[in-house]
Amino acid sequence: MKTIHTPRxxxxxxSHFGMCFGVRQAIEATESLLARQPATVLGQLAHNPLVKSRLAEQGAHDxxxxxxxxxxxxxxxxxHGASENDRQRWQQAGYRLTDTTCPxxxxxxxxxxxLVREGCLPVIIGKEDHVEVRGLRGDFPEARVILDLRDIPKLPHTKKFGIISQTTQPIEHVRSLVGEVRRQRPDAEVVYADTVCQPTKDRQSALRDLCQKADLILAIGGKNSNNTAQLARTAQRLGRPAHHIESPSDIQENWLEGLSTIGLTAGTSTLDESLQAVVDHLTAWAADSVRLKQAVS
Ligand code: SF4
Known part of the structure; x- marks a missing residue:
């Protein structure tokens, strides 16, 4: 964990924050394609408006x-990937695919x-409308999607469940839901395969360390970045005030009053410069507020 001292x-x-290797690779592959020819990005390459506008400048279409x-x-x-059906549909329509699906x-x-080959009813822990979950369901339309405890009673009765999760779900949340399925369905076999990605686990565990030391957590990332929202929610669950912000302009001065430490983290689609912009803003605000106080007293 790095510490930056300011006057306030x-x-x-x-210790782990920001853009993951999967999103970086996808951006690099797309930029290299755009250097040769225009291309259409099928969805958002990263849930980050800065990335989107830079790709548009390089000739990317939506x-x-x-x-x-x-x-x-x-x-x-x-x-975030796609189903095999979607890939084939585009290829059969005559388009050339550059597939940047994260490994x-x-x-x-x-x-x-x-899990499906083993005879399980597939269950995905995640958000039904998230593109990654849509891709998984596109391959296995019979899959059920659950997000929280309220969804478990809606699962059908079956002998064997096979559970995975969206790669960016907090691992504790996933393990607790799997445990709850086992508890509520004691007669069924529940097979769980961990699919939460390591960068997400690293960011979530670094956040737990941060929460032990910081008075306030700011999670930086695009408003539609699911994993940035998860970081803010995890911090709140751990008892820390936390805000999901996209840029310094989202910071309200009243959040900063009386704080001695502010913890900063960022989601897996956030550029390093977005975190740096927040650091610069807070450092400048701290210096200004001390100057103002001295001038008044
Ligand atoms: S968040 Fe995880 S699964 Fe998603 S692109 Fe990054 S490394 Fe890959």
């Missing part, structure tokens, strides 16, 4: 995975396929 408070930077047409011959599958999302598809 210390900023503690989580497209939708569910659609059947794009303004360019080259189309890009994002790091750890592919692992989730492979593990789900294995």
């Amino acid at each position: 408070f210390d900023l503690l930077i989580a 497209g939708a995975l569910e659609s059947t047409a794009a303004p360019t011959q080259e189309v890009v599958i994002t790091a 750890l999302v592919r692992v989730a598809h492979t593990k789900l396929a294995r």
Whole structure:
């Protein structure tokens, strides 16, 4: 954990934060494609408006995975992955695919396929409308999606459940839901395959360390970044005030009053410069507020 001293408070930077290798690789592959020809990104390459606008400047068009047409011959599958049906549909329609699916999302598809081969009713812990979950369900339409305790009674009765999760779910939440399925369905066999990715686990465990030391947590990432929202929610569950912010302009001054430490973390689609912008803003605010206090007294 890195500490940055300011005249008003210390900023503690989580030991793991920010953009993961999967999103970085997807951006690099897309930029290298765009250097040769225009392309259409089928969805959001990263849930980050800065990344989106930079790719647009380089010639990226917006497209939708569910659609059947794009303004360019080259189309890009994002790091969140897609179902085999969607890949084939685009290829059969004559488009050339650049597939930037994260290797750890592919692992989730492979593990789900294995559970289905073993005769399990597939269950995915995650958000029903998240693109990664849609990709998994596209391959296995029979899969049920659960997000919290309220969803467990809705599961059908069966002999064998095979559970995986969206790669960015907090691992404690996933383990607790799996335990609850076992408790509520004692007659069924419940097979669980861990598909939470290591970068998510690292960011969540670094956050727990941060929560022990910081008075307030700021989780930085695009408003639609699920894993940034999860970081803020985990901090709140751990008893720390926490806010999900996209940029320094989201910070309200009244949050900062009376604090001695502020913990900073960032989701897996957040650029390092977004965290640096928050550090610069808070450092400048701290210096200004001390100057103002001295001038008044
Ligand atoms: S969050 Fe995890 S699964 Fe998603 S792109 Fe990053 S490394 Fe891959």
